[in-house]
Amino acid sequence: MSTRLDLSKLSLMDALDLAKLIEMEACHRYQMFASQLGRSGGYDAGAFFSTMVENEAKHGQEIEARRKALFGDAPARLTLDDLFDVEAPDMGAPRRGMSTVQAFEIGLAAEKKAYDFYDMALPGITDPDVRELFTELRDEEMEHVDMLREAMAKLPSSASAEAELDLDETPAL
């Protein structure tokens, strides 16, 4: 996880834009996972990733609304190119046939990664508004971790089942 930005120099507007982009990057990644896995019925790994698409999109929209209220349509200075897997799980994280529990574990690790990102950035941030925002975002990521843990605890035992792989689906020339 990283960004190539000097976080100590972020203005509040940049920080809000960055936070929105972090959610967008994660949203796109989960979208890719959901389309790679498809759905085999019930609350499977693909369904979990689709839920995460919605969650990340919602969080991103909330941040965007706040940014708009404070800074209107002032053009953003940051783009998705400025960050790199901050909250998005690694490209190769999902596996065909994986269980719902394993998919949850990927989501959980991603939320923890986002928590670490804000937590490690905080000591270097001097702007009080940005500090407040990053503290809030960090704590929200921890809430997401707790929410995922709670939901995981309620999963039925069948959620640990892995599906058989179809070897004909591996690449060919």
Place this chain on the structure above:
Amino acid sequence: MFGLKGDWSLDVKERYFTLQDYSGAEPRWCTGCGDHGILAAVHRVCRDSQIKPEKTVAVSGIGCSSRLPHYMNTYGFHGLHGRALPVACGVKSRRPDLDVWVATGDGDCFSIGAAHWIHAMRYNMDITLLVFDNGIYGLTKKQTSPTTPMDVPTNTHPSGALLPPLNPLTVTLGVTNISFVAQIVDWNAPLRHEVIMKAHQHKGTSFVRIIQRCPVYVEAIGKSLQDEPARMKLLTHEKGIQLDDGVKRLFPNHAEHDPSDLHAARELAEDSSALPLGILYHNPDAPRYDMMTSVGMEMSVDDRLAGMNEALDHFAI
């Protein structure tokens, strides 16, 4: 100028390439295959270095990993099994202006392509060579490769490989005139990015062995390393790579290693107790064959013919 509005400008705007500019067809690797992350790293390094897509060539042999050129929006050459390096060397020797990347597998490079690997390392042309080592022939569905560990059953050796695996690092570090040798695992994004970036920046053949997960056929190889990070040793140095504490935390074992020390690099490569990750060896001054093969490239066809005739005249009776 006639017809142009007053606020128009004819300045040529500097082009900025985004990740999208380097992304080709949608990858057809299995879900969870380590190749996805490696491709993402290549796209990012291209973007961060702002190399021109039309000045970039991705060359490969045959294998799952060798499908990479299809997923790059650059020039590409999906070649013959084991022959990625001769093609890449050919491209580089005639078009030294191009940025040449090679994607090859453990079968493609260390087995059928082994002779080309040794010679390409010695030629030291300016090529970024990524070996996707999943320890198996993936495309042909699970045959033993030179790096398959002995305890891994395959379709050709159901009770496990009969011989101990080849060590690609000790072999490469033993070749004359090598200039860049590194090793990474596909699942650590910052490490992956740092090393591939340095490999690309290096002028010479940059050999990067990537321990790559093939969760379909040999899940245990990647999983056992992920479960036991103490089996790996992260190498950092001011002349090599430097990583955030957050990344270092994931590797209980780390060491400072000066990549200009070939002897120390060989010792690390031979140490069976820990798999070294990072840059093992870097020598920016090793002679490059592409600098020699490109001499005279600017000559016109007429000048070349005249030169050849003059040379042949020495043999005329």
